[in-house]
Amino acid sequence: MDRLTALPRTSEMAGAALKQADLVSTLPASAHISLVTSLGGVRALEKDWLALETDSQGTTTVFQTYEWASTWCKIYCAGETGSSIHIITGYDQNRLVFLWPLMLTRRVGLNVLCWLTEPFGQYGDVLCAKGQNAQMWVGQALAFIRRLKGIDVLRLRHVRDDSAIAASAGKILVNAHLDERAPYLDLTQFATEADYENRYTGTQRKRRKKIRKHLEELGEVSFTRLPLGTLSDKAIVDAMSEKNKWLAERGRINQIMACPFHSEFLKALARGKQRSIEMVVTELRAGDRAVSWEISFRFGGTHFAYITSHANDLTDLSPGRLHFDLSQRACLADGMKSFDLMVPYDAHKESWSSACMPTQDYYLPLSRKGLVAGKLYLSYIRPKLRAIYYRLPQSLLRYINPLRRNAEG
Structure with a gap:
């Protein structure tokens, strides 16, 4: 030092x-x-x-x-x-x-x-x-x-x-x-997955079923936590590429996503010793095609949803909504206490959170x-x-x- x-x-x-x-x-x-x-x-x-x-x-x-x-x-x-x-x-x-x-x-x-x-x-x-x-x-x-x-x-x-x-x-x-506000979901309020399911309104359940039905037209829907290494490396690159396409169509600039070394940083984290933090890369597939991804980190009982992304040409099918649901269920099953959607606050994060930290x-x-x-x-x-x-x-x-x-x- x-x-x-x-x-x-x-x-x-x-x-x-x-x-x-x-x-x-x-x-x-x-x-x-x-x-x-x-x-x-x-x-x-x-x-x-x-x-x-x-x-x-x-x-x-x-x-x-x-x-x-x-x-x-x-x-x-x-x-x-x-x-x-x-x-x-x-x-x-x-x-x-x-x-x-x-x-x-x-x-x-x-x-x-x-x-x-x-x-x-x-x-x-x-x-x-x-x-x-x-x-x-x-x-x-x-x-x-x-x-x-x-x-x-x-x-x-x-x-x-x-x-x-x-x-x-x-x-x-x-x-x-x-x-600014950082939305999060308090997972401790759900004793079981059934309790988590009960948080949804009838309209929200119908929408989730509709999303799954449309995705199933492309093939069987599967949600997988990828092993860190070759598979997670590919998912990181694909997720960032599709996220940048989505941002470009909306005329938005994201300094983090635009950085050419960002994927190398995430790959290095994935291949690190993972002593105090746990990196989690999940992928939602419809048949042979990956349709959405989440790159996250767990520390101290909190799941930090760092990057969420979906295939840009499937935006209208909203695969990210189904991915969020499955990710939060996985966190609950793994004993996480909180699911942090982080800054910035966006309207689409409301249905996945229970409160916001200013x-x-x-x-x-x-x-x-x-x-x-x-x-x-x-x-x-x-x-x-x-x-x-x-x-x-x-x-x-x-x-x-x-x-x-x-x-x-």
Whole structure:
């Protein structure tokens, strides 16, 4: 790991943004904070990070696990064009008790500190060991960040309301007012599969039977969890290809799905050691043809539905609806407690969820440029642009998005 023994002076602007009064206490003499900035440093954290996952406070998600983060770093943090790893670690009596996975990126002339693996990681949070003062560690980590040179703004997207970072620093960070909701289904309310079946209305049951009937015209319908390896690799490629076709027809841009290395990242996860997370790739077939897929991860009793996709030419048959039903039944049978459909909230997710977890975007300016960008763009312009974008008709989006791709490329 890379430990900073001497820190540069705090900038005047950062000091104004985060007052010392906001820090509840100082670190005990037995504790220290370090910064990890290399792949070697990430690998050195493996044992301690895995231990912290099982001993962490709150609702740690799959996106804060060592397996997820280290695999992503191998793909995206190599070479001069890769993201700069900035993982803040906290030790007490030489035991890792706090971890804040971040990375430094360059965006529109600004140096932005954001969640490690963004935008692939759908939620961001810190890990803090049970029995530790999370607010103290977050406060001291923020003071540590203020002393790092060359950072304009700390930007944290998709912070769940039930996260440790929201509870510890929600009043210190600036809310960007980009409210979002993450729908999920509480599986603990169903004692049996019959109880799950009873959640459907008569109309919903008829629709599901109709979908199956139309698919059976193509051949026998089967739902399979694929073994990780050659078969899952093909499913990952097919699922992403069909998802991109679906997005293109609707004039939408998805930064994650458009990434050329995304499939390699998922394949690497599938072929990893799978110590703390469980990758699940399922496929729905009608006869000899695959008609839909789900690429998911399980951690801490929650099933995270990371990518759902279907054959684009079969959109009108809605194979994804049947796939969701069969996937949730499989989760119930496997003892999962929650089925997380994640951000963003979409109307089609309503029938597959029982509640939503609010998420917020936060930022903290660390320079004068960061202050201007935060107030003008993050808090004002971006929320308005996002609202307008999602109201635009598909015909206009199909015209705008190629221009946007060229501008960003």
